[in-house]
Amino acid sequence: MALLRFDDLSLSFGTQIILDQAELQIEAGERLALVGLNGAGKSTLLKLISGEQQPDHGSIWRHPTARIAQLNQNLPTADERSVREVVMSGLADVVALRQAYDALTQREDMLALHELEHLQHQLEAVDGWHLEQRVESVLARLELDPDKTLAELSGGWRRRAALGAALVQNPDLLLLDEPTNHLDIEAIEWMEQMLLEFRGGLLFISHDRRLVEDLATGIIELDRGHLTAFPGSYSRYLEQKAALLEEEARHQAEFDKKLAQEERWIRQGIKARRTRNEGRVRALEALRRERGQRRERQGAARFNLDEAQKSGKLVADLQQVSVSFADQMILKDLNLTVQRGDRIGLIGPNGAGKSTLLKVILGDLTPDSGQVKYGTQLKVAYFDQLRDTLDPEKTIIDNVSGGRESVDINGRSRHIISYLADFLFSAERARTPVKALSGGECNRVLLAKLFSQPANLLVLDEPTNDLDIETLELLEEILLAFEGTILLVSHDRSFLDNVVTSTLVFEGEGVVQEYVGGYQDWLRQRAPEVKVNPSKTSRQKTLSASEEVKVPSVADAIQRQEPPIAKTSVRKLSYKLQRELDQLPEQLESAEAELARLQALCAEPDFYSTDHAQVAQILAQLEAQEASVEQLMERWLELEAMQSSEA
Structure with missing residues (x-):
């Protein structure tokens, strides 16, 4: 059953064309992801569907009985409204009918009886007699405390309350604009499961590639005013889109070549204006008009980091560090060494202490106990998710x-x-x-400001929010090429997998455990009973200075053939990761050959009898080369593991 249809729809804001004779149909049960570059008009399209925005031309048909609900991108204001009031606001029209009915029951005239009968039919049509039960059901389903005020809730819980206001309507079509913003990974996975169980139609905008891959049954792309439907998964869409762009580029190249030939011909002079060539002249004018009407695809962002000189090999060394606020333990007996070139992701619920740990590492916060040793020549660039650095x-x-x-x-x-x-x-x-x-x-703007500062230590706090997917992928490439140190807080699972080489996971009660690899690697390595939830007791031992803790490697996890703890999407490696994997064997061979040369040099009988400074220099080269080979091997195993888990 069709829920909604666009017929020849057009909308412009000044010179910006949002939709150009667009066609769209949404069927019941479909879960469609709306994709497109920032500024393409995705949020405006949702407003057209909900009726907040009217088109310039064309028509929008909505099924007469279909109920449409929307979750906006902006969070509800942190005011004194209770969670129950927020959820019930989704049924504001039903509440108004009930209030009108209750008011009329106080009257006894015949007119009131007639109006009561009319209101009764309306309430029955919208199931208004079970208003309270519907609200209580949604509150329980979303695990919301009805008596909490929004001012008491974190951004993630306010997002959940807003979702409750949409779900309580029992919508036939649910519109979601960046639903994962302000949610931690655990909440994102909860929402993903919730939406998989939703039986109505779904149209959502999200930069979270893992969510799109796992959730969408089809992709709707908004590109230069046109809507194109791609059935199937997000990875399938990427393949089809690449083929379409290649075909478009080939067609435009042929068109431009023909136009250039005709322009050269017309410049030859009077012969081109003879009567017998008038048709050719008119054809050239038509070509010029067609070229003038072409809307070029918006260029992708392109930027590079301004890298400072290298920092010292040590960035920060934390020994037995503990931090607590009031009665809550944030960090407990943490041992951590951050070295130059590390790319570390921080994973944990909102409020678990990720920002606190960053402040300790950067020297902005003195721990309650323990010792912190800081590196030298550090040039820090900080990306703030709250955008406080912008005026x-x-x-x-x-x-x-x-x-x-x-x-x-x-x-x-x-x-x-x-x-x-x-x-x-x-x-x-x-x-x-x-x-x-x-x-x-x-x-x-934050990225532009960040990358204009010379830096060898990047601290990125949720840099992926609101970025379109193409810019996200470019940011990944830039960070992979960065030779300095990266500390990354992100709830984007794909971004973590593609960028970081290790993760620090906040496992509750101040316990922070380090794992090799990204998010999926952590899922394979973690103990099954571990939950990333600060409110539950962690079953893992706290790190202490007297304990030697071996972090399991990706190779260990593969050798033990541990099953993945969470559902993983079936997809190929991204282009840049596949390219990196393809190049690694050659790089390893070259690095191992250089290592063998240095080892042979050190094994010569008279090696240690030569100049002391030269011996020290070669030994330092040997140590560095051993570390390089080890790093390349770990990266190769990591990518092979990712590929095998997704095959």
């Missing part, structure tokens, strides 16, 4: 360059307008105050 009243230019006309990137001066163009800001847009930007644009 909303200042323009993008002023926020990034401080009013200067140029920025220095890797020793080369670049004009600020040219630099911001790499982050998809036009010259006009670059002069816009930050307060007028969308969430995705604000994050691109």
Whole structure:
């Protein structure tokens, strides 16, 4: 059964075309992911469906009895409303009918009896007599405390309350705009399961590639005003989209070649204007009109890090570090060494202490007990998910360059307008105050500011929020090429898998355990009973200085053939990871050959009788080469494990 249909729909804001004669149909039971670049108009499309926005041309048909509910991208305000009131607000029309009915029961005239009969039919049609039961059912299903106020709740729980207001309507079509924003990984997986069990139609926008892959039965792409439906999974969509873009590029190249030939012909002079060539001239004019109407695909963002000189080999060393706030233990007897080149992901529920640990590592917070040794020559660039480093009243230019006309990137001066163009800001847009930007644009401004500062230590707190998927993948490539140290807080499971080499998992009661690899690697290595929940007692021992804890490697996990604890999506490695895997055997062979050469040199009988400084230099090279071979081997095993688990 069709729930909704767009017929020849068009909408523009000034010169920006959102929809151009678009067609769309959503069937009952479909779970469709809406994808497109930032600014393409995805949120506007949801507003068209819900009726908040009207089209310039065309029509929107909605099934007469279909109920449409929406979860907005913005969180509910942290005010004094109770959770019960928020959930019940989803049935505001039903509540109004009940109140009107109750008021009429106080009257005894014939007119009131007639109106009561009419209201009774309306309430029966919307199941209004079971209002309280529906609210209680949703509260229990979402594990919400009805008496808590929104001011008492974290962002994740406010998001859950807003979802309750949508689900209590028993919608036939549910619209979700970035539903995973402000949720930790455990809450994201809970929401994913909840939506898999939802029986109505679903149209959602999300930058979380794992959620899209696991949840969507089809993809709707909004690209340059056109809506295109791709049946199947997200990975299947990527394959089809790549083929379409290749075909589009080939067609445009042929068109441009023909247009260039005709332009050369017309410039030959009077012969082109003879009567017998009038048809060719008219054809050229038609080609020019067609070329002028072509809407080019928005360019992808392109940017590079301004890397500072290398830091010391040690970034930070924590021994027996403990931190607590009031009666809550945040860190307990933590031993951790961060070395140059580490890419560490922090995983844990909201409020578990990830930001606290970052402050300890950076020296911004003194622990209650334990010792912290800090490295040398550290140049820190910090990405703040709250965007506190941006001044909303200042323009993008002023926020990034401080009013200067140029920025220095890797020793080369670049004009600020040219630099911001790499982050998809036009010259006009670059002069816009930050307060007028969308969430995705604000994050691109933060990245532009971050990457304009020389750094050898990146601290990234939820950098993926509101970024489109193409920009996410570019950010991954930049971070993989970065030779410094990365500390990453993210709830994006794919991003963690693709970027980090180890994870710090907050397992409750101050226990922080380190695991090799990314999120999926942690799932394979963790004990089955461990839950990432600070409110539950952790069954793992706390690290102490006297205990030697061996972190299981990916190879160990494969050798033991431990089954994955959580459901993994069936997909191929991404292009960049596959390319990295393909290049690793050659890199390993070269690195092992160099290691063998150094070992042979050290094994010569008169090696230690040579100059002491030269001996020390070669031994240092040997140590570095051994570490390089080990790192390459671990990365190869990690990628092989990812590939085998997804095959």
